[in-house]
Amino acid sequence: MSSTTLTPPLTPPPIETPWVLPSRGKVGMFSLIAAESAIFTIFVVAYVFYIGKSISGPTPREVLELPIFNTVCLLSSSLTIHFALGALKKGNRAVFTAFWALTIALGAIFLFGTAREWHHLIYDKGLTIQTNLFGTTYYSLVGLHAFHVTVGLFGLSLVLAFALLGWVKQEHYGRVDVLSLYWHFVDVVWIVVFFVVYVAGR
Amino acid sequence: MSSETMALSPHAVETQSLAERLHGWATTVDHKRIGVMYIGFALIFLVIGGIEAIIMRIQLALPNNDFVSPQVFNRMFTMHGTTMIFFVAMPIMFGFGNYTVPLLVGTRDMAFPRLNAFSFWLTAFGALLMYFSFVGGFGLYGAGSAPDVGWFAYAPLTSKVFSPGHSSDFWSLGLIVSGFGSIGTSVNMITTIVCSRCPGMTLNKMPLFAWMNIVMSGMVLFAISPLTAAQIMISLDRYLGAHFFDTQAGGSAVIWMHFFWIFGHPEVYILIIPSFGFISEIVPVFSRKPIFGYPIMVGATVAIGFISFSVWAHHMFTVGMNSWGNTFFAITTMAVGVPTGIKIFNWLGTIWGGKIQFKTPMLFSLAFLFQFLIAGLTGIMLSSTPFNWQLSGSYFVVAHFHYVIVGGILFAVFGGFYYWYPKITGKMLSERLGKLHFWLFVIGFHLTFDFMHIPGLLGMPRRIYTYEAGRGWEIWNQIVSVGALFQGVAVLIFVFNMIWSYWKGKDAGCDPWDAWTLEWTTTSPPPEYNFATIPTVHSSRPLWDLKHPEDPDWKYE
Numbered sequence: 001m002s003s004t005t006l007t008p009p010l011t012p013p014p015i016e017t018p019w020v021l022p023s024r025g026k027v028g029m030f031s032l033i034a035a036e037s038a039i040f041t042i043f044v045v046a047y048v049f050y051i052g053k054s055i056s057g058p059t060p061r062e063v064l065e066l067p068i069f070n071t072v073c074l075l076s077s078s079l080t081i082h083f084a085l086g087a088l089k090k091g092n093r094a095v096f097t098a099f100w101a102l103t104i105a106l107g108a109i110f111l112f113g114t115a116r117e118w119h120h121l122i123y124d125k126g127l128t129i130q131t132n133l134f135g136t137t138y139y140s141l142v143g144l145h146a147f148h149v150t151v152g153l154f155g156l157s158l159v160l161a162f163a164l165l166g167w168v169k170q171e172h173y174g175r176v177d178v179l180s181l182y183w184h185f186v187d188v189v190w191i192v193v194f195f196v197v198y199v200a201g202r
Numbered sequence: 203m204s205s206e207t208m209a210l211s212p213h214a215v216e217t218q219s220l221a222e223r224l225h226g227w228a229t230t231v232d233h234k235r236i237g238v239m240y241i242g243f244a245l246i247f248l249v250i251g252g253i254e255a256i257i258m259r260i261q262l263a264l265p266n267n268d269f270v271s272p273q274v275f276n277r278m279f280t281m282h283g284t285t286m287i288f289f290v291a292m293p294i295m296f297g298f299g300n301y302t303v304p305l306l307v308g309t310r311d312m313a314f315p316r317l318n319a320f321s322f323w324l325t326a327f328g329a330l331l332m333y334f335s336f337v338g339g340f341g342l343y344g345a346g347s348a349p350d351v352g353w354f355a356y357a358p359l360t361s362k363v364f365s366p367g368h369s370s371d372f373w374s375l376g377l378i379v380s381g382f383g384s385i386g387t388s389v390n391m392i393t394t395i396v397c398s399r400c401p402g403m404t405l406n407k408m409p410l411f412a413w414m415n416i417v418m419s420g421m422v423l424f425a426i427s428p429l430t431a432a433q434i435m436i437s438l439d440r441y442l443g444a445h446f447f448d449t450q451a452g453g454s455a456v457i458w459m460h461f462f463w464i465f466g467h468p469e470v471y472i473l474i475i476p477s478f479g480f481i482s483e484i485v486p487v488f489s490r491k492p493i494f495g496y497p498i499m500v501g502a503t504v505a506i507g508f509i510s511f512s513v514w515a516h517h518m519f520t521v522g523m524n525s526w527g528n529t530f531f532a533i534t535t536m537a538v539g540v541p542t543g544i545k546i547f548n549w550l551g552t553i554w555g556g557k558i559q560f561k562t563p564m565l566f567s568l569a570f571l572f573q574f575l576i577a578g579l580t581g582i583m584l585s586s587t588p589f590n591w592q593l594s595g596s597y598f599v600v601a602h603f604h605y606v607i608v609g610g611i612l613f614a615v616f617g618g619f620y621y622w623y624p625k626i627t628g629k630m631l632s633e634r635l636g637k638l639h640f641w642l643f644v645i646g647f648h649l650t651f652d653f654m655h656i657p658g659l660l661g662m663p664r665r666i667y668t669y670e671a672g673r674g675w676e677i678w679n680q681i682v683s684v685g686a687l688f689q690g691v692a693v694l695i696f697v698f699n700m701i702w703s704y705w706k707g708k709d710a711g712c713d714p715w716d717a718w719t720l721e722w723t724t725t726s727p728p729p730e731y732n733f734a735t736i737p738t739v740h741s742s743r744p745l746w747d748l749k750h751p752e753d754p755d756w757k758y759e
Contacts, residue, residue, distance in 0.1 A: 012740040012747070012756050019401040024313045027396045031389040031423060038427035042461060046435065046446060055452040130443040133452050140438055140446075 025178035033185045036148070040189055043144055044196055047137040051201050054132035060202045063125040070113035071194055074149075077106035078187045081156075081180045091170040097163045103183070104160060107153045114146050138197060145193050148186045155179050231315035232730055233300050236322050238626065240297030243326055244290045248693070250333075251285035254278045256690055263683035265671040275667035276350035281332075283353030284373065287469065288380055289329040291611060295476040296325075296387050298618055299415045301626060303391065305721035305728060306409045308400025308737045313393035321386030328380025335372035349373035352665065354462050357447035357455040360436050371440060374433040381430040388419035388426075400720070402739040406500075407759070409719050409742065410493060413500050414479030417507045421472050424511065429465035432458065456521060463514035470606060471510040474574075475503060477614035478545060481567050484621050485549050487717045488564035489556030492743060492755070495548045502541035502548075509538040519590040528587045535585035542578055546571060561715075562636035566617035569644055573609030580605065580655070598658025604651050608689075616643070616696070623700065624714045628726040629707030635699040639692050646688025653681045718743035 051060075084099030118139075121127045129139040159176060162168050168176065218226070227235060258278050261269045270278065300318065304311055312318045335348045349369045351359040360370045395416045399408065438444040445451035447458045486493045493499065515523060515531040523531075549571055558564065580602040584590050593599060616639075623631050657678045662669065669675055713722040722745055724733055741747055741755035 010751060010754060010757070012754065015402040015738060015740070021397045021399060024393050024397045028314060028389050028393040031392045031419075032385075034420075035385045035389070035423040035427045038424045039431045042428045042431035042464075046457065046461075049454070049457055050452075053452050129438065130445075133445050136438070136444040136446055136451075136453075140435070140444065144434075 023174060023178075025175060026181065029178045029181045033181070036185065037189075040144065040192070043137075043141045044192060047141050047196055047201065050133040050137050054134045056132050058125055058127055058131070058134070060134055060138070060197070063121055063127055064198060064202055065117075066198050067113060067117060067194075070110050070117075071190065073106045073113070074110040074187055074190050077103045077110075078184055080106065081183055085173065085177055085180055088168070088170060088173050088176060093163070093166075093168065093170075096168070097160070100156065100160055100163060104153060104156050107149055107156065107183075111146060111149055111153065114142065114149075141193060142197065145186070145189055148189065152183050152186050156183065229319075231311075231319045233304050233312045233315065233318060234626075234728065234730075234732075236318050237297045237299075237301030240293045240300060240322055240325075243322075243329070244294035244297060245697070247285050247289040247293075247329060249697070251282050251290055252690060252693060254282040254285065256686055258282065259683040259686040261667065262669075262679050264680075265669055265673075265676055267668055270667075272667040273350065276352075276665075277348040279665055280349045280352055280355075280373075284332065284349070284377075285329075286607070287353065287473075288377060289325075289332075291473045291607065292384060293325055294615055295418065295473060296322075296384070296391075298480070298615075298622065299391055299418075299476060300387070302622060302721055303394060303412055303415050304398070305625075305724070305732060306412050306719055307395060307398060307403060308720045308733065308739065309394065309398040310732050310736075312390050313398055314390050317386050318390050321383040321390065324383030324386065325380045326383075328376045328378075328383060331379060332372050332376030335369050335376075338368070338372070354459075354466060355436075356462075357453075357458040358449060360440070361448060362440055371437070374436045374440075378430055378433045378437070381426045381433070384422050384426045385430075388422040391415055391419040392423075400737050400739060406497070407739060407742045410482035410496070410499055411476075411479035411719075414475045414482070414503055417503050418472050418475045418479075421468050421475070421507050421510070425465050425468035425472060428461055432461035432465070435461075456518075459518050459521060460515070463517045464511075466517065467514040468510045470603075471506055473611050474606065475506065477570070477611045478503065480614040480618040480621070481549060481570055483719065484563045484567045484617050485552050487621075487715050488559045488561055488567070489553045490559070491552055491556040492718075492746075493548070494551030494554075496742065498544060499548050502544045505541040506538060509534060509541070513538055516585055516590070519587050520594045532585050532587050536582060539578055539582050539585075546575055546578075561620070562631070562633060562640055563617045563621040563715075565637070565640045566613045566620065569640075570610060570613040570617065573605060573613060573647070577602065577605035577610055593658060595663055596658040597662045597664055598655050600664045601651050601654035601658055604654070608647055608651060613643075613647075616640075619696075619700075621715070622721075623703070624710030625721055625726045625728070627704055627707075628710050629703050630710050630714060631703045631707060632699050635695055635702070639696045639699060642688055642692035642695065646685045646690075646692055649685025649688060650682050651685070653678050653685070657682075713745070718746045720744055723748070 080099045080103045084096050084103060087093075087095035087099060127135045127138075129135050156179065159168060159179060227239065230236065257270060258275065261267050261275055300312065332349070337347075347367075347369060349355075349372060351365060351370055351373065355370070355373065358364055360374070395408070395412050435444070435446040439446050439448060445453045447453050447455055449455055482493055482499060512534045513531060515527060516535045519528060519531070549567075553568075580598075584593065584599065584602060620631055620636055623629070657675045660674055660678075662673075662675050662679075669679075710726045712725055714726075715722070720733075720737055720739070721728070723737065737744065739747075741759050743755045747754040747756060
């Protein structure tokens, strides 16, 4: 630190203006999604590790059916939430509310479909979480995902209530967008669960 | 913190009743108060975990001792390990992170203040839930009290058959709850550092402590989450009769080991990386030199973060993996030593040629450098698979990881205490008591953990509750136990120093160490809003620039 010349009035280089940093909501949500992905990864690993290791039936091939309709509903809800946000960005609140409600409806159909599937498995096929390793890993993985759908639906419904009260306006786009990130994450996880449980696991 | 409110209005303190002040603490969302609560909470559990350690050392001081029963001994080592990791080390790191990171990056609070408070209370109640097992763990079968399955709780010890009652439930539920707290704080920390830096603080001008905290928080997201998932599986096994770790139904006990150590090894780095942060702030200030090799320090930290996720199965060499697995994990374990070694050289480079001031924070940091090096070297020894086969599960391993956690992490934390206590309270800690604490603790540490390697080499397994005379272990165990007493006394002196100095210590002023980072620009303790005007920075040592306008750092960066 040897200063050769003393030239007191030094002006520092200008700071880049405007000083803009990433949005807090998005960074926070992406961090949460990272943690959630790690939780799901462990459950997926357990599922894959235990494929074919059950020492008694029923096996996935005997009892599981492809939930095509359910999957279509959930994945298209990602599209509808995208349209809803597009409408909100333009300030079209009626279209936003309609698409938002449609998203919730699609999510609810998915959840109802899962409930029916479980009812069928438990009462018609006799598969519970205690039956065998397949039951253990299947109910916990699909159940963990269904739990996330439920949490997502709760959040979405809160926004719908606010929207119906007329509180959600164009300037809230950023905040609603953060919630949509979570919903997209839940959908992406379903793609993984679908392939692991219903395609590879069968 | 009464004097904190004083900064706002001098008469506020007198008019507040005790209930009002407690209410203020319980409902606060101020990052500084939450940080202090994290630290205070951790210190309480440091004493509790320390008492558990002392009980074990009394039991092991003599052969054929029966100071405690085997059952109590099992509970002691389980609770000692769990407490020290989850309720001492992590909260203390989060506490210092909470307190200092917003100050270091020049902002007024964490990005999500309410999430911050929520996360703290989750951690606190997780700990209370686990400790409630001491009175509530008897359960239906009248068996068990505190958890006694070891801190890594290998299956099938946690199954209903081997762990009746509720002790294991308290263990897993306590960790799930506090784990969500850790994840919440980490989300908050990352968001604060990414989104709330003051104008001019680009990533390459950010204090290293902030860098270490963002890396540590990122690791928490990917390490604590697997533990949470695995704990959920244990709870499903225990409550709903699932079979994740039930070997009778074809389940695997080994997969629990994998899940646990995928958490467990990065966890070590989660704790050591903020410790590196302490050292990286303290060593330059007391060497009167800027940190040597800043970009390499950042790169090495990030490298450690990544590599540490690929080393977990070195805890499992004796389980019986194939030779490819053994080779892979031996190589990655040795590889993680490389960036760690780079850091040691950088600190040495910082000290080299500096005007070293041997104040207490610096003493602890220097001891850290030596001890952490030795801890790393025994780690490299253990990464060699054949060597590991001989010593896995022995006291050599116990000595190794205590060298890391006490000799590394705890020394860095003590350094951090002496360094930031003046900022937090506005009072200096007594240097005389500090040096007494330091020397007693150094002596105690080396008596305990240097000599603990030897019974390990002589074949003493960890977790045994007693041993017979004539195996050559007695003298070493006695030395180890005597060292534990030294450390206990040193910690009591430290606690006394903190209490005494709070009332009687010298006033610290804004900047007692003539330091260079932003937290020293504001008053001690800082006002609730931290900075009257948000600062603007032009280099990684903004306070140097202010003190030396004729020769500022930004000319060279």
